[in-house]
Amino acid sequence: xxxxxxxxxxxxxxxxxxxxxxxxxxxxxxxxxxxxxxxxxxxxxxxxxxxxxxxxxxxxxxxxxxxxxxxxxxxxxxxxxxxxxxxxxxxxxxxxxxxxxxxxxxxxxxxxxxxxxxxxxxxxxxxxxxxxxxxxxxxxxxxxxxxxxxxxxxxxxxxxxxxxxxxxxxxxxxxxxxxxxxxxxxxxxxxxxxxxxxxxxxxxxxxxxxxxxxxxxxxxxxxxxxxxxxxxxxxxxxxxxxxxxxxxxxxxxxxxxxxxxxxxxxxxxxxxxxxxxxxxxxxxxxxxxxxxxxxxxxxxxxxxxxxxxxxxxxxxxxxxxxxxxxxxxxxxxxxxxxxxxxxxxxxxxxxxxxxxxxxxxxxxxxxxxxxxxxxxxxxxxxxxxxxxxxxxxxxxxxxxxxxxxxxxxxxxxxxxxxxxxxxxxxxxxxxxxxxxxxxxxxxxxxxxxxxxxxxxxxxxxxxxxxx
Numbered sequence: 005x006x007x008x009x010x011x012x013x014x015x016x017x018x019x020x021x022x023x024x025x026x027x028x029x030x031x032x033x034x035x036x037x038x039x040x041x042x043x044x045x046x047x048x049x050x051x052x053x054x055x056x057x058x059x060x061x062x063x064x065x066x067x068x069x070x071x072x073x074x075x076x077x078x079x080x081x082x083x084x085x086x087x088x089x090x091x092x093x094x095x096x097x098x099x100x101x102x103x104x105x106x107x108x109x110x111x112x113x114x115x116x117x118x119x120x121x122x123x124x125x126x127x128x129x130x131x132x133x134x135x136x137x138x139x140x141x142x143x144x145x146x147x148x149x150x151x152x153x154x155x156x157x158x159x160x161x162x163x164x165x166x167x168x169x170x171x172x173x174x175x176x177x178x179x180x181x182x183x184x185x186x187x188x189x190x191x192x193x194x195x196x197x198x199x200x201x202x203x204x205x206x207x208x209x210x211x212x213x214x215x216x217x218x219x220x221x222x223x224x225x226x227x228x229x230x231x232x233x234x235x236x237x238x239x240x241x242x243x244x245x246x247x248x249x250x251x252x253x254x255x256x257x258x259x260x261x262x263x264x265x266x267x268x269x270x271x272x273x274x275x276x277x278x279x280x281x282x283x284x285x286x287x288x289x290x291x292x293x294x295x296x297x298x299x300x301x302x303x304x305x306x307x308x309x310x311x312x313x314x315x316x317x318x319x320x321x322x323x324x325x326x327x328x329x330x331x332x333x334x335x336x337x338x339x340x341x342x343x344x345x346x347x348x349x350x351x352x353x354x355x356x357x358x359x360x361x362x363x364x365x366x367x368x369x370x371x372x373x374x375x376x377x378x379x380x381x382x383x384x385x386x387x388x389x390x391x392x393x394x395x396x397x398x399x400x401x402x403x404x405x406x407x408x409x410x411x412x413x414x415x416x417x418x419x420x421x422x423x424x425x426x427x428x429x430x431x432x433x434x435x436x437x438x439x440x441x442x443x444x445x446x447x448x449x450x451x452x453x454x455x456x457x458x459x460x461x462x463x464x465x466x467x468x469x470x471x
Contacts, residue, residue, distance in 0.1 A: 019090050019222060027226060028067050035060045043165035047427040054201055055166050059227070062234030070237060077244045080106040081236055084251055085229050088208055092215025092225065099254040107252055108245035110280040110296055117271035119259035122327055126269070129330025130321040133456060142468075145456060147317035148373040149465035157370030157412050162419045164426040166231070174211065174218040178228045180369040182206035184422050188435055189282045189299060189361035192353040192399075196429040202287070205243060207232040209250035209278035217470070242286040249280050265331035266343045269324035270301045276322055277304040282358060298351040303358040305344040309454060310366045310374055312337070316456050318471030325456075337455035338385065345391035352398035357435055363445075364438040367408050368415040368422065373464070375409045377453040380460035384449040392446050396439065405447050406440035 031038070039047075039055055047055075064070040066086060072078040080103045134142045154173060163170060167179040187196075187203035194202060207228040211218075218225065236247045253276050259268065274280070274297075282303055285296025308315075308324045315323040328336040348355025366374035396403050409415040421432040445451040452458045 021086070021090070024086060024090060024226075025067055027223075028063050028230070031226070031230070032060065032063045032067070032069075035063065039166060042168040044163060044168050044170055045165050045423060045427060047165040048429065050197060050429060051165065051200075051427050054197060055231075058201060058204065058234035058238065059166075059231045060234070061237045062230035062232065065233045065237045066230055072237070072240055072244075075244070077106040077248065078236075078240075081244050081247045082233065084248055085208060085233050088212050088215075088250075089222070089226050089229050092212050092219065094213045094215065094253055096254045098212065099252045099256075101251055103248055103251045104255070106245060106248040108242060108249050108280050108286070109293060110246070110283060110285060110300060111249045111252060111255075111275060113293060113297065114271040114275050114280075114300075115255060115257045117259065118257035118263065118268035120256055121260070121263055122268045122272045123256065123321075125265070125330030126272075126321040126323065126327035127330070129326040129328070129336075130316055130319065130323075133316055133326065133329060134319070137457060142317050142319050143466060145313055145317040146377070146379075146461040146463045147313040147465060147468065148376055149468050150314060150371050150373075150471070151469035152465055152467070153373040153376070154371045154470070157373075160412065160416075161370060162416075162423045164423065166227075169224070172218075172221050172224045174214055174221040174228065175224045177214060177371070178207045178210050179426070181365055181371065182210045184426055185361040185365040186282055187426070188364060188438075189303060189358045190284075191431070191435065192357045193284045194287070196425060196431055200426055200429065202235060202239070202243075203281075204231045205235040205247055206278075206281045208247060209253065209281075212250055213253065213278075239287065241289075246280045246283075246286050249275075250278050253278055263331075265328055265333055266324075266340060269327035269331075269340075270305050270343070270347070272327065273308055273322070273324040274300045274304045277307065279304045282361075284354065295351045295354065298347060298354040299358040302344060302348050302355045303362050305340070305347070306359050306362040307366075309337070309341060309344065309451075310362070311372070312454060312456050313377075313461070314372075314468070315471060318468040320471035329457075335457075337452075337457065338388075341388060341451065342385075342391065345388060345395065348395050349391065349398070352395045353400070356395045356399035356401060356439060359442055360435045360439040363442045364418070364422070364434060367438075367441060368418050370412060371470070373412075375411055375415065376464045377461055378410075379453060379462045381449050381452040382458065384447050388446050388451075392443060396443070401436050401439055403443060404440050405443035406437070407444050407448075408441040408450075 279300040424430040
């Protein structure tokens, strides 16, 4: 972390554009030494070469030393990236900035599927669940406190070599909930090395989203944004557009008439989660946009499915299932789960790999603590089992349900597998193994433990933070 002359941390209020340029240039001068000095674990020569090249390109892009000439999208992307470093925030003002003119076609298509009524339904749904089912006490919902769970396990976390210091929640989050699962989701169409590199583009939206509690992580934020900029420089094209999609997490769609409740909720959250990053559409000009939308929609929907208890307990309306409840859909969790599985079948590799990547994140990352949900639950839904079996087969994967980890420690082998994937490009079949967990959740009925309206889940935490 950078510091002032008297040794106190540098927050965003101390940063101006000249200081940012000076600091970026200093990092360029030290680009070859920093990884060796600070890396948290072992890494392969191939990873080292990829990391250094991508970081150097990104730092130079942010200073203007390299660029894509005559490109408004490039100019918008770099201006937005610099602003994220200087003043991170997730706000409606970002979503109405002139930079959004450069957002992706994926983003623009999602905007055509929802409107203000979707967000109003989510706000109504969240408030109604708390009032009608928990007597106005949102903390009575069995849930995980994300901050407390992160702190319980932060010292045992395994993060990628370039995501130092380990004490930084911003560095850990960029790795654990963005770069790592994002790369797994894209591994059906990219080699391990390219998937790991391409996934770094996800850092930008994370840095903006977490700005409220990571303002002081200026040095980390600068590195995370810089390597994302390096990916944008390498790939150009549609990757530049998704880079800018991070501006628009609070965007509101234009639909004012009748909405398709579940479709509109999924589209709204795909934008809010900036999940357009995970799409083959960005890397393949031949990819149809409807195929390209499958992974962004399915991944964010899976996240909301597993995160619903946390969100409602925190009073946070930004969850698609709360919107579905607010629209008056009976059994919203079950209806949403079936819709998610049907969406995955629109392109099984995109959808099933995306589901597995998000399940991996929730069950091996301390922040989400998916293993904590225990208790009694209803039996499996045979239609959900049928849909998942079909998707598994069409994705070229095996049906072999396996119980999820039941403690943080039980997930350590899979965390190590993630580190080997991220730093050595070694694939230990993480997607197949994690898909087995989801198959178990569905075929055993344990998935209902994540349903806010279902009874039987045991209480975990008594407060809520980092919603």
